[in-house]
Amino acid sequence: MTDKQGSTNQQHIVLAHGGGGELTRQLLTEHILPKLSNDLLNPLLDSAVFSLDSGRVCMTTDAFVVWPLEFPGGDIGRLAICGTVNDLAVMGAVPKVISLALVIEEGFSLVLLDRVLDSVAEAARESGVVVATGDTKVIERRDEAAGLTITTAGIGQMREGIAMTPSRITPGDVVIITGQIAEHGLAVMSAREGLAFQTELVSDVAPLAELVGNMCDSGADLKFMRDPTRGGLAGVLADLAEETHLSVEVEEAAIPISPVALHTAELLGLDPLTVANEGKCVVIAAANDAERVLAACRRTALGEQAAVIGRVVDAKPPVVELITRAGGRRLVQRPYGEELPRIC
Amino acid sequence: MTDKQGSTNQQHIVLAHGGGGELTRQLLTEHILPKLSNDLLNPLLDSAVFSLDSGRVCMTTDAFVVWPLEFPGGDIGRLAICGTVNDLAVMGAVPKVISLALVIEEGFSLVLLDRVLDSVAEAARESGVVVATGDTKVIERRDEAAGLTITTAGIGQMREGIAMTPSRITPGDVVIITGQIAEHGLAVMSAREGLAFQTELVSDVAPLAELVGNMCDSGADLKFMRDPTRGGLAGVLADLAEETHLSVEVEEAAIPISPVALHTAELLGLDPLTVANEGKCVVIAAANDAERVLAACRRTALGEQAAVIGRVVDAKPPVVELITRAGGRRLVQRPYGEELPRIC
Numbered sequence: 001m002t003d004k005q006g007s008t009n010q011q012h013i014v015l016a017h018g019g020g021g022e023l024t025r026q027l028l029t030e031h032i033l034p035k036l037s038n039d040l041l042n043p044l045l046d047s048a049v050f051s052l053d054s055g056r057v058c059m060t061t062d063a064f065v066v067w068p069l070e071f072p073g074g075d076i077g078r079l080a081i082c083g084t085v086n087d088l089a090v091m092g093a094v095p096k097v098i099s100l101a102l103v104i105e106e107g108f109s110l111v112l113l114d115r116v117l118d119s120v121a122e123a124a125r126e127s128g129v130v131v132a133t134g135d136t137k138v139i140e141r142r143d144e145a146a147g148l149t150i151t152t153a154g155i156g157q158m159r160e161g162i163a164m165t166p167s168r169i170t171p172g173d174v175v176i177i178t179g180q181i182a183e184h185g186l187a188v189m190s191a192r193e194g195l196a197f198q199t200e201l202v203s204d205v206a207p208l209a210e211l212v213g214n215m216c217d218s219g220a221d222l223k224f225m226r227d228p229t230r231g232g233l234a235g236v237l238a239d240l241a242e243e244t245h246l247s248v249e250v251e252e253a254a255i256p257i258s259p260v261a262l263h264t265a266e267l268l269g270l271d272p273l274t275v276a277n278e279g280k281c282v283v284i285a286a287a288n289d290a291e292r293v294l295a296a297c298r299r300t301a302l303g304e305q306a307a308v309i310g311r312v313v314d315a316k317p318p319v320v321e322l323i324t325r326a327g328g329r330r331l332v333q334r335p336y337g338e339e340l341p342r343i344c
Numbered sequence: 345m346t347d348k349q350g351s352t353n354q355q356h357i358v359l360a361h362g363g364g365g366e367l368t369r370q371l372l373t374e375h376i377l378p379k380l381s382n383d384l385l386n387p388l389l390d391s392a393v394f395s396l397d398s399g400r401v402c403m404t405t406d407a408f409v410v411w412p413l414e415f416p417g418g419d420i421g422r423l424a425i426c427g428t429v430n431d432l433a434v435m436g437a438v439p440k441v442i443s444l445a446l447v448i449e450e451g452f453s454l455v456l457l458d459r460v461l462d463s464v465a466e467a468a469r470e471s472g473v474v475v476a477t478g479d480t481k482v483i484e485r486r487d488e489a490a491g492l493t494i495t496t497a498g499i500g501q502m503r504e505g506i507a508m509t510p511s512r513i514t515p516g517d518v519v520i521i522t523g524q525i526a527e528h529g530l531a532v533m534s535a536r537e538g539l540a541f542q543t544e545l546v547s548d549v550a551p552l553a554e555l556v557g558n559m560c561d562s563g564a565d566l567k568f569m570r571d572p573t574r575g576g577l578a579g580v581l582a583d584l585a586e587e588t589h590l591s592v593e594v595e596e597a598a599i600p601i602s603p604v605a606l607h608t609a610e611l612l613g614l615d616p617l618t619v620a621n622e623g624k625c626v627v628i629a630a631a632n633d634a635e636r637v638l639a640a641c642r643r644t645a646l647g648e649q650a651a652v653i654g655r656v657v658d659a660k661p662p663v664v665e666l667i668t669r670a671g672g673r674r675l676v677q678r679p680y681g682e683e684l685p686r687i688c
Binding site: 016018021023045046047051058059061062063065091099132137143153158226230231235276340342 | 363
C-alpha cells in the first residue's frame with residue numbers, strides 16, 4: 001500500500017495507476033493511447049460502439065499468463081493478439097475487433113509495458129484488427145519480478161458459406177498441418193530454462209488470418225480447423241476423435257518439425273506432439289481438395305511448409321494412432337495435465 | 345510444480361487443470377458446464393458463433409481483481425457479470441453475450457469456485473445475458489490464500505435512436521443518480537477490515553439492464569449515462585466536466601446515501617463521492633425530462649431512490665462543485681490514485 005501517490009515521471013507501475021483516478025488517466029493517455037490510438041479506443045469510454053455487417057459473428061476470449069513475458073520470437077503482447085485472432089480465424093471468421101484487459105503488478109516496469117504495447121499494436125496491424133476497448137487493473141506484487149497478465153476478447157465476422165463443424169468429417173478426409181510444430185512451447189521453455197541453444201529456437205507466434213483466408217477463398221471443402229495451442233497437435237486430434245467417433249492416423253515422418261525443435265524436445269523430455277503452437281493450423285478437408293488446400297497455404301510464408309500428415313479412418317474404438325518412422329504404431333493421447341505450465 | 349497429476353476427486357485446483365489436457369476437460373465438464381450450460385458454450389470450442397441483428401454493437405471488457413472474493417451482498421462472480429452488463433447498459437445497449445476468462449491460482453478451492461460460478465450463472469440469468477465462451481488458466485499460488493481473477497468481455501446490441509454522447513449536454517441539464525451511493529466500495533472495505541458493522545452494509549452490485557431499459561423506453565432525452573464504479577460519483581462528474589467544458593453543481597443534501605454508509609465512510613476516512621458503486625447509474629437529461637426519468641427509475645426496486653442531485657452550469661473554468669449541507673461550496677475532484685485498491 002506504499003507508493004500510493006507516485007510521481008508522474010516514475011518508471012514503474014504503482015497501485016494508484018489502477019485506481020480510476022488521475023494516474024489511471026495518465027497511464028492511458030501517455031502509454032496506452034500513443035501505442036494503440038484508433039477511433040474506437042480514443043474516446044476512453046468503458047465501451048466501444050461499432051457496426052458489424054448483419055449475420056453471424058464469432059466471439060472468443062483468452063487469458064495470457066505466459067512466463068517469461070518476453071521470449072525468442074515474441075512476447076505476451078504479440079501472443080495475446082495472435083492467440084485471439086487465430087481462435088477467430090480457425091472458425092472461418094474474419095477477425096475485426098479486440099478488447100484488451102491488463103492486470104499489472106505494482107512495480108512493473110513502464111519501459112517493459114511500452115514494449116509489450118508496441119507488440120500489441122504491431123500484431124494488431126499485421127492481423128487487420130483494431131483494439132477497440134480495454135481495462136487496466138493494478139494488484140500488489142507478490143514475487144521478485146512484477147507480473148502482467150493480459151486477457152483479450154475478439155469479435156470476428158463469419159464468412160458466408162463456411163461451416164466448419166466436426167460432424168461433416170468422414171473417413172478418407174485428410175489431416176493437414178500448415179507448418180512446423182512445437183516451436184512456441186519449446187521456445188518459451190528454453191527461455192525459461194536459460195538453455196544455451198535458445199537463440200536458435202524461435203516461437204512461431206503469428207496471426208493466421210491471411211493464411212486461413214487463403215484457404216477459405218480456395219474453394220476447397222474445409223470441414224474443420226483448429227489452432228493446436230495448449231495440448232498441441234495431440235490435443236486437437238484427440239478432441240477430434242472424441243467428437244467425430246472416428247479414428248485418425250498420422251504419419252510421424254510427414255509431420256513438419258525442425259531438427260532444433262526435435263532436439264530440444266528430446267532434451268526436455270517432451271513429446272513434440274503435445275507442445276503448444278501459436279501460428280499453426282490443423283485442417284481437415286476432403287481428400288480431393290488436399291492439393292488445393294496446400295497450394296492456398298503456400299501462398300503465404302506462414303504456410304510454406306504445409307503438409308498432409310494423416311487421414312481420418314473408420315476404425316473403432318475411435319483413437320489417434322501415430323505411424324512411427326520405424327513403421328510401428330502408437331496411440332496418441334491428449335496430455336493428462338500440464339506439461340508446460342504458463343506457456344500461453 | 346508439485347501436484348501436477350492430481351486425482352479426479354481432489355477438492356482444489358492444481359496446475360494441471362490449466363494444461364489443456366484431460367484435467368482441463370474435467371474442470372469444464374464437471375464444474376463449469378453444469379453451472380453455465382447453454383447452446384453457445386456447450387460445444388466447448390475456443391469461440392462461439394451467434395447472430396446479431398444488423399446495426400451497431402457495443403463491446404466492453406473488465407478485469408475483476410476484487411479482494412476478498414466474497415463480500416456482503418455479492419462475490420467476484422456476480423461482480424464480473426454485473427460490471428460488464430452495466431458498462432453495456434449505460435451506453436444504451438441491450439446486453440447480449442458475455443465471455444468469461446478465469447485465471448485461478450493452484451490450491452484454489454473447487455467448492456469456492458462452484459459458488460462463484462453459481463453467482464455468475466444467477467447474475468447472467470438476472471441480466472438476460474448468455475456466457476457464450478470462456479478460457480481457464482491456472483498459475484502458481486504465491487500467497488497464503490489462493491487467488492482468482494475474472495476477466496469478462498461483453499457484447500450488446502445498440503438501441504435505435506439512442507445517442508448518449510457528452511457533446512449533447514447543455515447548461516441547465518439535470519444530474520440524476522439512480523440510488524444510494526458508495527455501498528459497494530464500503531462493503532468490500534468493511535469485509536476486508538473485518539469491521540464489526542459489516543453485516544449492515546451490503547454491496548449494491550446489481551445489473552442495470554432493466555433500469556436503463558426503462559429509462560430508454562420512457563421517451564426522455566437521455567444525453568449521457570455512466571455507472572460510477574472506480575473513482576465513484578466524483579470520477580464520473582470530473583470526466584464529464586473535462587469532456588464537455590461545462591461545470592457541474594451537485595447538492596450534498598440531495599445525494600442519496602444511507603446512514604450506515606455515511607458512518608462507515610467517516611470511520612474509514614473516505615469521501616463517499618469517490619467510493620465505487622456497482623449498481624448505480626449517473627444520468628444527464630434535459631431538465632424538462634427529469635420527472636420522466638425519475639418515474640422510469642422508480643418502476644424497478646433498483647431505482648426507487650433515484651434523485652436529481654444537481655445540474656450542468658455554464659461556469660468557467662469547468663469544475664465540479666458540491667454545495668454542502670451547510671450551504672458552503674467545495675470543489676469535487678477526481679481522486680488522484682487508489683483510495684480503495686482491488687475494489688472491483
